[in-house]
Amino acid sequence: MGCFCLKKVRNKSGYKDPTILASETPFTVNEVKALYDLFKRVSSSIIDDGLIHKEEFQHAVFRNSSKQNLFADRVFDLFDVKHNGVIEFGEFVRSLSVFHPNAPIADKIAFLFRLYDLRQTGYIEGEELKEMLLALLGESDLLLSNDMVEMIVEKAMVEADSKGDGKIDEEEWREFVKNNPSVLKNMTLPYLKDLTSLAFPSFVLNNEAEIMGCVCMKYRVKYEDPTILAAETCFNETEVKALYELFRQLSSSVVDDGYISKMFRLFDANNDGFIGFGEFVRSLSIFHPDAPRSDKVAFAFQLYDIWQTGFIEPEEVKEMILALLNESNMVLSDDVIDVIVSKTFKDADSNKDGKIDMKEWDEFVARNPILMKNMTIPHLMDLT
Template identity: 50%
Template sequence: MGNCCCRGSEAFEGDFVGFDLTGPNDPKVIAQDTCFTEDEVYALFELFREVSTSVVADGLIHKDEFSVAIFKTSQINLFVERVFELFDTKRNGVVDFGEFVRSLSVFHPQAPLRDKVDFAFKIYDMKHTGVIEKDEVFNLLSALLHENPDLRLPKEAVADLVDRTFQEVDISKSGYISMEEWHNLCSQNPTVISYMTLSVLKELTTRYPSFVFRKQT
């Protein structure tokens, strides 16, 4: 694809020193597993290299690097914890190149809607019970609102918002939101997971992937 045939040339070898791009981290393998082309995977490597060397130059993304790069904050809140945990599929406390690109693929505009819905469900399912409970929504929503001074609400107002949401979504009146109920909500109101699509991921080979590392002014 494109200029991928020259990726193994001497001109590129120096760029990969200290990074594991073999086995499941091989860009060709990653491209087969994701919505990205091989050229786009290499474009994402440029981003990964910057993020993974911003604090600890070990070719891996640590939680503090992830927080600053993705969310523009050094404060690791509950939402950051949840997203990082989902990217860290090996559960070893760091994110390697393969994990990074494969997890990012779900945000691609061409990624299946079901994958986006399932990923968003996992963000809320903090206890890994297969359902979304009220306290999970309350805690996550409180963490998100705390990061935005303009949207901070009293705990009572947040609790009321969560109660009203459950009254609408929890059709079975079970006290929690099942995967089926979550899928129904997202199909009827796609804006609920609009954050799961990053249109800029379609432009990786024509612009530097600064959608994550862009400095705020």
């Protein structure tokens, strides 16, 4: 995991002896040393002072340092035990230890309670749940209407607020988590089990490798005339050339989950198991701000029509929601997902035959334009 030199870091602010940190956390001494290697990488990404600043934290862990993010801010604030605006190495290790597979469940529950207690009142209120849910949704590709968000919050409050006083205290929270263990899914990071034999996840160490969410799984680099591609898409020649540089950077990426695999199949127009440069540009053109709305609607329909029957069925919508939740590390209970699917079909399936055809999809999207939000990538307007 790289050289760990005690002489070099003794004077760094916040540095703690790995033996002491190992005695206070589930990590071994060697794992603490490995964590210091990670800490150095993150802390030098923007400001090289041996400390992790908020923008570095968001960039490394949440792949975002350009916009406000409530969830990232809350995690940073909880890691910043001294409340001095930076994370020192000792704070980093002690805070990260709560995500260790061997960390006590009670500690994980308490950390999550503090995460949701935005106002730091010692209670979680409905508005705080809603704010956090909206923040998590903002970082994912799962878009829910406001009434659906309200429904999820209301359901959670009804189940958790056993005293009926409009807020969730720590005792109620512990009982709620006990009844809904999936809430703790993201409180355990399996790779922390043995940091000395496993490489850190790419999302921590190599943010650039995940540009565009890695929609391209496999590539065969075959250059096509930018003039022709510009004529066939929303891009100009200079932008096509810029896309080729992006294409080359992504050509070694390999990602595989239900959602990415579906995106790959749609980009792979000739179904040969690879995405050529022409396929890449033509498919990406659909996400251009100037691309016709009808093309965006049709592409989104194909995305949800997993079984390629020409219809979208309830099970396909559920599969897509689960894939999106998995990709964005969000957790919703099965009954909430079933309610989302049921409400979607109640609104979209106008002829009540249990499936959504292209005409119904077009009308549904027209009534719910937020569904097309992720079909437009603003920065494609000017790639140069």
